[in-house]
Amino acid sequence: MTQRGRFITLEGGEGVGKSTNIAFVAGWLEARGIDVVRTREPGGTPLAESIRALLLSTDHAEPLDVDAELLLMFAARAQHLAEKIEPALARGAWVVCDRFTDATFAYQGGGRGIDPARIEVLEHFVQKGLAPDLTLLLDMSPEDSARRLAGRLRSENTTLDRFEREQAMFFTAVRDAYLARAHAEPRRFAVIDAAGPLEVVQRALEAVLAERVTPWR
Ligand SMILES: Nc1ncnc2c1ncn2[C@@H]1O[C@H](COP(=O)(O)OP(=O)(O)O)[C@@H](O)[C@H]1O
Numbered sequence: 001m002t003q004r005g006r007f008i009t010l011e012g013g014e015g016v017g018k019s020t021n022i023a024f025v026a027g028w029l030e031a032r033g034i035d036v037v038r039t040r041e042p043g044g045t046p047l048a049e050s051i052r053a054l055l056l057s058t059d060h061a062e063p064l065d066v067d068a069e070l071l072l073m074f075a076a077r078a079q080h081l082a083e084k085i086e087p088a089l090a091r092g093a094w095v096v097c098d099r100f101t102d103a104t105f106a107y108q109g110g111g112r113g114i115d116p117a118r119i120e121v122l123e124h125f126v127q128k129g130l131a132p133d134l135t136l137l138l139d140m141s142p143e144d145s146a147r148r149l150a151g152r153l154r155s156e157n158t159t160l161d162r163f164e165r166e167q168a169m170f171f172t173a174v175r176d177a178y179l180a181r182a183h184a185e186p187r188r189f190a191v192i193d194a195a196g197p198l199e200v201v202q203r204a205l206e207a208v209l210a211e212r213v214t215p216w217r
């Protein structure tokens with residue numbers, strides 16, 4: 001029987017380096033012969049990416065209700081799990097995902113102020129017990145990440161999405177919620193200081209992967 005794959009997630013605030021480092025994590029695993037599926041949330045399948053577009057859009061005249069936002073996150077997640085994550089894990093591939101449910105607890109829980117107990121109800125309903133095996137939390141102060149985001153905006157000439165338009169207080173609450181979750185589940189989480197130069201961040205990631213992943217093989 002094929003051994004089920006492992007599920008690794010990358011988390012953190014805006015501009016902490018998740019997209020940059022997901023390639024590094026996937027490459028590290030692939031170099032060790034692991035079949036890796038790289039994906040992201042919200043999104044990861046065509047339909048879930050359509051829900052993502054709706055969630056990030058600033059084109060609607062009416063505000064998006066916070067519960068509607070929460071339900072759309074989980075609707076995208078249900079689709080992503082059914083179409084991509086579960087089949088990949090079942091065939092023995094490892095899934096490396098840019099954000100997952102910890103982001104919901106951080107953004108919709110910490111940022112928007114939704115009671116975490118209500119988020120847990122949806123977590124159980126949609127995930128039916130599935131949880132990441134390892135979560136790499138890239139941690140950085142909201143001030144530093146705002147500076148990085150500003151740099152990216154200048155170089156790529158893009159506009160801010162619906163979340164990126166939030167105020168500093170929102171991002172502080174997001175960070176605090178992430179750190180509280182990492183503190184509560186130290187065996188699943190590894191917190192990595194993301195404020196340093198890329199080589200330093202990647203050396204820290206490599207150390208965590210060597211320590212946590214090697215015993216699984
Ligand atoms: N350690 C680092 N030091 C400096 N700049 C970085 C570092 N990691 C990523 N960046 C840059 O910061 C910006 C945001 O990184 P990105 O990977 O897109 O973050 P995220 O996916 O978390 O939003 C990009 O312009 C990226 O090149």
Ligand SMILES: Cc1cn([C@H]2C[C@H](O)[C@@H](COP(=O)(O)OP(=O)(O)O)O2)c(=O)[nH]c1=O
Pocket residue numbers: 013014015016018019041042073098099100101102103104105107108163164
């Ligand atoms: C997965 C997820 C993302 N989000 C938000 C965080 C991000 O602002 C946005 C899109 O994620 P992402 O593309 O990772 O943003 P960035 O690369 O700018 O850091 O969706 C939630 O609010 N809840 C969730 O459950």
